[in-house]
Amino acid sequence: xxxxxxxxxxxxxxxxxxxxxxxxxxxxxxxxxxxxxxxxxxxxxxxxxxxxxxxxxxxxxxxxxxxxxxxxxxxxxxxxxxxxxxxxxxxxxxxxxxxxxxxxxxxxxxxxxxxxxxxxxxxxxxxx
Amino acid sequence: xxxxxxxxxxxxxxxxxxxxxxxxxxxxxxxxxxxxxxxxxxxxxxxxxxxxxxxxxxxxxxxxxxxxxxxxxxxxxxxxxxxxxxxxxxxxxxxxxxxxxxxxxxxxxxxxxxxxxxxxxxxxxxxxxxxxxxxxxxxxxxxxxxxxxxxxxxxxxxxxxxxxxxxxxxxxxxxxxxxxxxxxxxxxxxxxxxxxxxxxxxxx
Numbered sequence: 001x002x003x004x005x006x007x008x009x010x011x012x013x014x015x016x017x018x019x020x021x022x023x024x025x026x027x028x029x030x031x032x033x034x035x036x037x038x039x040x041x042x043x044x045x046x047x048x049x050x051x052x053x054x055x056x057x058x059x060x061x062x063x064x065x066x067x068x069x070x071x072x073x074x075x076x077x078x079x080x081x082x083x084x085x086x087x088x089x090x091x092x093x094x095x096x097x098x099x100x101x102x103x104x105x106x107x108x109x110x111x112x113x114x115x116x117x118x119x120x121x122x123x124x125x126x127x128x
Numbered sequence: 129x130x131x132x133x134x135x136x137x138x139x140x141x142x143x144x145x146x147x148x149x150x151x152x153x154x155x156x157x158x159x160x161x162x163x164x165x166x167x168x169x170x171x172x173x174x175x176x177x178x179x180x181x182x183x184x185x186x187x188x189x190x191x192x193x194x195x196x197x198x199x200x201x202x203x204x205x206x207x208x209x210x211x212x213x214x215x216x217x218x219x220x221x222x223x224x225x226x227x228x229x230x231x232x233x234x235x236x237x238x239x240x241x242x243x244x245x246x247x248x249x250x251x252x253x254x255x256x257x258x259x260x261x262x263x264x265x266x267x268x269x270x271x272x273x274x275x276x277x278x279x280x281x282x283x284x285x286x287x288x289x290x291x292x293x294x295x296x297x298x299x300x301x302x303x304x305x306x307x308x309x310x311x312x313x314x315x316x317x318x319x320x321x322x323x324x325x326x327x328x329x330x331x332x
Binding site for chain 1: 142143144145150153154157160161164165168171172173174175176191195198199202203205206208209210212213305308309312313315316319320322323324327328330332
């Protein structure tokens with residue numbers, strides 16, 4: 001079984017390299033490469049790392065939250081296409097330098113409540 | 129001791145897994161998120177600089193070397209699985225030999241990778257500039273592959289310590305499995321780095 005998984009992984013790798021030389025659009029290529037990479041990762045986790053033989057509760061505890069974190073990361077990507085968060089960019093462009101500086105300070109001030117909230121939670125948690 | 133016997137022995141523990149293995153799984157998830165963050169950063173800067181992002185990797189040597197590196201790492205994962213199996217069957221001698229083979233695979237990976245790096249550096253690529261386009265390209269490439277190479281190097285050292293401990297009869301099956309998990313994780317990260325960094329930057 002291990003050997004068959006290994007050969008399967010080699011075949012998928014060959015397909016990926018071949019794909020790089022097929023003249024597909026970058027978006028198509030990215031989508032296919034990502035799908036193939038996740039398939040490879042799944043087989044490595046299941047058969048090389050023996051996750052398939054572990055209790056289901058282990059993978060259920062590890063992977064859904066990991067997926068959630070990755071999705072949270074991906075939420076930032078659309079800004080790359082627009083080069084910046086639209087609302088802040090438009091507002092900042094409309095200001096002069098002094099107002100822009102004040103706006104930056106405002107953004108920093110807004111960060112203070114979350115810091116206190118998180119700090120408070122951590123202090124309560126560490127006291128136990 | 130088969131893996132099922134080990135699972136039964138530890139069935140009173142959470143998830144029916146030994147604490148060393150569980151600890152290693154938790155580390156793997158956190159490290160996977162670190163690499164995921166770096167890869168999303170790379171996607172971000174590449175999208176934001178799409179018009180000046182270079183695609184400089186020629187088939188020879190870049191794609192050839194990196195594909196070879198992928199094959200080497202996948203094969204070293206195979207030898208690691210055999211090492212874990214040997215340990216589960218109580219054969220410490222064979223386990224040590226398979227772990228040594230895995231280490232050789234890791235070392236070969238690092239040598240190939242450094243050779244490939246030298247080739248790119250000789251063409252003028254640095255983490256802050258390159259002759260082909262956006263300066264961020266080098267930062268993304270060297271940053272991600274460098275961190276991965278560091279993980280491989282640490283893995284080779286870790287496997288060496290494991291092999292020595294197994295040889296001396298001081299490490300258990302769980303220790304070998306934990307080191308196996310780390311090694312497969314390093315391979316797993318490469319499964320993403322290789323397509324996203326190399327294959328998406330192939331010279332057309």
